Amino acid sequence: MKSGEKPGNSSIRDWLLFIAIIAIVAAAPAVVRQDSKSAAFDAKPLEELKAQAPDYIFIGNSMLETRIVPARLEELLGGRKVYMLSDPGSMSAVWYLMLKNYVVESGVKPDAVFIFFRTTVLTEPLRRTHGRYRKRIDRMSRADNTEFWAVMNENENFSDRVGNVVTEMYPVVGIRNKIDRNISGMAMIPVLPGELGFLKTRIVSRLKRDRAILKTINVSERMKARDALLQDVNDMFVYDNLKKSGRGDLEESESAEAYDFAKSVDRSFLPLVMKEARENGLKLVFVRVQRRPSADGSVRESPELVQYTKDLKEYVEDGGMIFHDFTGDPGITLEMYREGDHIAEEYMGYYTELFRDRLREVFK
Amino acid sequence: MIFHSLDFLIFFIVVITVYWALRRRGPQNLFLLMASYVFYAYVHPWFSVLILTTTLVNFYCALGMEKSQERKKRFLVAAAVVSLGVLGAFKYFGFFLDNVNAVMGLVGLGGFDNVMRLALPVGISFYTFQALSYTIDVYKGELETRRNLPEFMLFVSFFPQLVAGPIERAGNLLPQVEKERRFDIRSAPDAAFLILWGFYKKLVIADNVAITANKIFGLENPSFPVLWAGVFAFTIQIYADFSAYTDIARGCAKLLGFDIVKNFDHPYMANSPTDFWRRWHISLSNWIRDYLYIPLGGARKGVFNPAGNLIVTFLLCGLWHGASWNFVFWGFYHGMLIFLHRLLRGYIPRAIRRGRVFMWVRVPVMFLLTMFGWLFFRETDFSYIFKYLSLSPFSASAFQYRAALYMFLITFFYSIPLWGHIVYSSLGAGRLKNAPRGFRLALKTAFAVIMAAGLLLLSSTVSSDFIYFQF
Numbered sequence: 146m147k148s149g150e151k152p153g154n155s156s157i158r159d160w161l162l163f164i165a166i167i168a169i170v171a172a173a174p175a176v177v178r179q180d181s182k183s184a185a186f187d188a189k190p191l192e193e194l195k196a197q198a199p200d201y202i203f204i205g206n207s208m209l210e211t212r213i214v215p216a217r218l219e220e221l222l223g224g225r226k227v228y229m230l231s232d233p234g235s236m237s238a239v240w241y242l243m244l245k246n247y248v249v250e251s252g253v254k255p256d257a258v259f260i261f262f263r264t265t266v267l268t269e270p271l272r273r274t275h276g277r278y279r280k281r282i283d284r285m286s287r288a289d290n291t292e293f294w295a296v297m298n299e300n301e302n303f304s305d306r307v308g309n310v311v312t313e314m315y316p317v318v319g320i321r322n323k324i325d326r327n328i329s330g331m332a333m334i335p336v337l338p339g340e341l342g343f344l345k346t347r348i349v350s351r352l353k354r355d356r357a358i359l360k361t362i363n364v365s366e367r368m369k370a371r372d373a374l375l376q377d378v379n380d381m382f383v384y385d386n387l388k389k390s391g392r393g394d395l396e397e398s399e400s401a402e403a404y405d406f407a408k409s410v411d412r413s414f415l416p417l418v419m420k421e422a423r424e425n426g427l428k429l430v431f432v433r434v435q436r437r438p439s440a441d442g443s444v445r446e447s448p449e450l451v452q453y454t455k456d457l458k459e460y461v462e463d464g465g466m467i468f469h470d471f472t473g474d475p476g477i478t479l480e481m482y483r484e485g486d487h488i489a490e491e492y493m494g495y496y497t498e499l500f501r502d503r504l505r506e507v508f509k
Numbered sequence: 510m511i512f513h514s515l516d517f518l519i520f521f522i523v524v525i526t527v528y529w530a531l532r533r534r535g536p537q538n539l540f541l542l543m544a545s546y547v548f549y550a551y552v553h554p555w556f557s558v559l560i561l562t563t564t565l566v567n568f569y570c571a572l573g574m575e576k577s578q579e580r581k582k583r584f585l586v587a588a589a590v591v592s593l594g595v596l597g598a599f600k601y602f603g604f605f606l607d608n609v610n611a612v613m614g615l616v617g618l619g620g621f622d623n624v625m626r627l628a629l630p631v632g633i634s635f636y637t638f639q640a641l642s643y644t645i646d647v648y649k650g651e652l653e654t655r656r657n658l659p660e661f662m663l664f665v666s667f668f669p670q671l672v673a674g675p676i677e678r679a680g681n682l683l684p685q686v687e688k689e690r691r692f693d694i695r696s697a698p699d700a701a702f703l704i705l706w707g708f709y710k711k712l713v714i715a716d717n718v719a720i721t722a723n724k725i726f727g728l729e730n731p732s733f734p735v736l737w738a739g740v741f742a743f744t745i746q747i748y749a750d751f752s753a754y755t756d757i758a759r760g761c762a763k764l765l766g767f768d769i770v771k772n773f774d775h776p777y778m779a780n781s782p783t784d785f786w787r788r789w790h791i792s793l794s795n796w797i798r799d800y801l802y803i804p805l806g807g808a809r810k811g812v813f814n815p816a817g818n819l820i821v822t823f824l825l826c827g828l829w830h831g832a833s834w835n836f837v838f839w840g841f842y843h844g845m846l847i848f849l850h851r852l853l854r855g856y857i858p859r860a861i862r863r864g865r866v867f868m869w870v871r872v873p874v875m876f877l878l879t880m881f882g883w884l885f886f887r888e889t890d891f892s893y894i895f896k897y898l899s900l901s902p903f904s905a906s907a908f909q910y911r912a913a914l915y916m917f918l919i920t921f922f923y924s925i926p927l928w929g930h931i932v933y934s935s936l937g938a939g940r941l942k943n944a945p946r947g948f949r950l951a952l953k954t955a956f957a958v959i960m961a962a963g964l965l966l967l968s969s970t971v972s973s974d975f976i977y978f979q980f
Contacts, residue, residue, distance in 0.1 A: 162950070317965055333915060
């Protein structure tokens with residue numbers, strides 16, 4: 146406090162200063178807003194569906210992408226058209242939105258809509274719907290999706306709502322994936338030949354706001370080289386390379402509450418998915434993928450999960466839809482898996498054939 | 510209750526509002542005591558019985574010492590036996606049993622298989638040492654016996670530093686508990702910056718590099734370069750994680766009008782093994798120096814010779830960290846480093862030893878030695894440790910080196926703010942001390958904005974408990 150200054154004045158000033166600091170720190174990151182394009186409804190899949198009018202539509206995440214080769218399936222089906230609505234990392238909330246806002250909205254009438262899923266995710270409505278995943282929800286949902294938001298509100302707790310407020314206030318959270326890619330890209334500079342030149346070109350292109358400069362390098366080749374390195378690094382950590390103590394984590398990862406089908410189904414998106422399909426004359430085929438087998442090739446599931454799956458199958462079939470479970474299929478072996486539950490690329494063609502063979506009745 | 514949770518945020522807002530509204534020390538202390546027990550018992554209520562037991566034993570044994578001078582030693586022994594006994598039962602019984610079973614197995618006898626093992630109460634190592642330090646100081650005549658039980662209970666259970674330190678000395682914290690406190694708004698910005706920096710270190714640096722460290726240490730047969738990329742990641746993780754807890758604890762304590770000790774002083778800038786322990790987990794190293802090393806004889810012949818005193822101290826320091834031989838070995842490793850340093854420094858002329866050039870060599874060498882030691886800290890299975898030590902740098906492929914470099918760089922990028930902070934503290938902080946307060950605040954605010962943005966953008970998607978919770 147300066148001499149001659151009243152104590153009260155310095156205290157008020159210090160309080161105002163403190164409040165100003167907190168306000169600046171809290172408000173500054175909120176200044177970065179998303180441009181309206183990136184937050185708007187993504188109508189591209191809708192337009193593609195209308196244009197292509199596919200015979201079969203597939204909905205899912207990387208479980209789907211690492212199993213079905215669309216071109217191979219079309220070949221096996223004698224040229225009938227296949228459309229993939231897949232979004233890596235997505236779960237049942239997104240799949241419902243895909244069905245409602247893309248498939249139903251497009252007006253196409255495919256012969257079947259396949260939904261690929263794993264374990265209990267169909268009745269876990271909040272999986273992958275917060276934080277950086279919220280942007281995906283925002284881009285696929287509409288304000289008039291009242292039933293969707295009703296399910297979300299029913300299931301969200303106080304923590305989730307606070308998280309939503311944070312995501313709303315700080316849309317910059319949505320660019321996390323981009324930041325990760327940039328950090329990864331910087332780490333590749335000394336590792337991949339040509340990366341430094343690529344970085345320099347991108348910086349120059351940005352500074353001069355001239356995308357034509359990027360044409361001086363083969364961007365897709367660079368991206369392929371990066372993806373290849375990342376794949377090779379990830380392959381170092383495949384299941385077989387792990388310590389035995391670390392492998393157990395892959396076998397059971399869901400919470401115990403999720404296994405009670407009767408308790409969870411009514412709060413999930415599953416009833417809405419079934420309702421959309423029935424009201425719009427769509428034949429749904431729920432495809433349960435097999436998780437990675439144990440080292441001895443066997444597939445172990447807890448009694449709770451077995452019961453859950455039985456209840457789920459009954460529910461789907463009672464609702465007039467089809468349920469197919471690949472668990473225990475003799476055609477699927479441990480060697481087909483890459484990391485986690487993903488099928489290795491070299492086996493995807495075979496898996497597609499197996500899929501076609503096992504669901505022959507659906508493709509008639 | 511963990512710092513990086515919504516529950517703690519709500520808890521702390523309520524505590525700080527009610528606390529300062531109470532105005533007077535007595536009600537404030539009682540309220541803080543209640544809040545501290547709520548904080549501790551939040552997940553496992555029964556563990557609060559243990560902290561209460563340790564607290565009461567030390568409090569009444571100190572009183573007993575005062576009342577009966579001739580039985581002082583007996584009261585000290587009683588306090589130590591009960592406090593360390595509780596610690597031993599919950600933390601080391603399983604370890605003891607495993608070793609007995611191993612020895613019995615070697616001689617062909619069956620072991621004890623169906624013996625109940627106790628869960629480890631969070632923070633037990635910290636509050637046990639904290640309570641004992643009071644009793645020992647009273648015994649030595651360095652501290653007056655306290656008669657106010659609630660205030661003493663608050664000293665032991667003060668929630669910001671209860672679970673993972675710093676280990677406070679009674680001489681520092683008790684007088685603060687016993688005096689009136691006034692809210693000083695001028696210290697609030699510094700407290701807030703400390704808390705923000707702590708969260709940044711935990712959620713952005715530690716939790717992100719932990720992904721790399723955990724993946725690599727999860728490999729059955731990592732190559733030489735990949736392993737050391739993982740050790741580097743763990744080196745960053747453990748410092749960021751542990752120092753983050755301390756910063757958040759100090760910031761919260763500051764907002765409550767308390768000043769708790771610094772626990773880290775840029776340990777990776779240490780230029781010798783002794784210097785490292787003046788900078789790393791300072792409260793623990795001071796504790797073991799004052800209550801273990803010096804009573805053993807220190808650098809003079811005492812219970813053992815000076816080297817023996819040192820090694821025993823560090824063996825126990827390692828054991829404090831965890832009930833596993835790898836921690837003991839880690840302690841032994843640091844003890845040997847200090848021993849060898851003392852032995853060899855005499856051979857280097859003083860002028861060279863203190864020269865700037867030599868310093869630039871010593872710091873990175875000490876960093877590498879510290880990093881090497883973290884291998885023993887992180888890997889609990891000795892069979893893997895032996896495997897790792899036998900890896901050859903020449904048997905790894907070019908791809909393995911590229912992969913290791915990639916993972917090393919990911920870790921390095923996340924850790925840049927840590928190195929920046931070191932540079933700032935070493936070069937900038939001194940010059941800024943005399944700068945106008947407004948300028949310093951503006952600079953800190955700018956950094957705080959960057960940290961807040963960093964928290965939003967870079968917080969790990971996989972968060973975990975603070976590492977030192979397990980100790």
